[in-house]
Amino acid sequence: MTTTPTQKYLDTLKLYYEEEVEGEAYFDCIAERLDDPDHKQKMRLMARVENYAAASVFPLLEKYGLTPRPSETLSASGKTQAEDSTTDWSNLIAGMRKTFPGYIDDFEGLEAMAPVEDLPMLKILTAHEVAAIKFLELEAKGEPGSANPMHHYLKTGTA
Ligand SMILES: [Fe+2]
Numbered sequence: 001m002t003t004t005p006t007q008k009y010l011d012t013l014k015l016y017y018e019e020e021v022e023g024e025a026y027f028d029c030i031a032e033r034l035d036d037p038d039h040k041q042k043m044r045l046m047a048r049v050e051n052y053a054a055a056s057v058f059p060l061l062e063k064y065g066l067t068p069r070p071s072e073t074l075s076a077s078g079k080t081q082a083e084d085s086t087t088d089w090s091n092l093i094a095g096m097r098k099t100f101p102g103y104i105d106d107f108e109g110l111e112a113m114a115p116v117e118d119l120p121m122l123k124i125l126t127a128h129e130v131a132a133i134k135f136l137e138l139e140a141k142g143e144p145g146s147a148n149p150m151h152h153y154l155k156t157g158t159a
Contacts (some may be wrong), residue, residue: 004117005064013057014066016125018074020054023047025078026085033087040138045150046132052154053128057121096153097136104127130159 024047031043061068068074086092107126114122134149153159 003117005118007114009110009113010064010066012113013060013064016107016110017054017057017061017066018068020057020125020128021068021071021074022078022081023050024054025075026050026082029082030085030087030092033082033085034089036089037083039080039089042135042147042150043148045154046135048127049132049150049153053125056124056128056157057148060101060118060121063120083157093136093139096132097140100129100133100136104133127143127157128153129131134159 005081027043027047031040031047034040034043058086080132086095104126107129111119111122111126131149131153135146138149139148149159
């Protein structure tokens with residue numbers, strides 16, 4: 001039996017999907033603005049992680065007949081945000097280390113509102129943030145394998 005989702009759940013699901021699409025464009029744009037090839041590659045990986053997360057919940061939008069804002073609009077918005085962002089790598093990483101843990105709370109909040117049958121897809125969404133934070137923590141320590149959590153996520157959908 002299917003549980004009837006609340007409007008708040010549906011609105012939040014759509015919003016978080018849209019934010020991942022924005023995020024993909026955001027990180028691609030950041031990558032373009034950076035000079036260091038290693039940093040560029042890491043931001044491109046982050047964009048792929050965002051894309052993977054968005055794709056993992058897209059079937060839920062379809063299931064509920066939710067229409068996200070057009071991807072061109074979302075990408076343009078992500079790009080605009082990236083244009084205002086710092087290109088100093090340490091500051092960039094430090095900024096994300098501050099904001100990303102809050103997103104975990106948001107995603108867990110979404111899981112808490114969700115019909116149980118939606119959880120497998122939502123857990124893939126939550127895991128992308130866990131993987132990103134693992135990357136940030138390793139990167140802040142200067143670990144050479146810092147991107148491994150993102151590679152692992154892109155292979156398995158788990159953190
Ligand atoms: Fe994200």
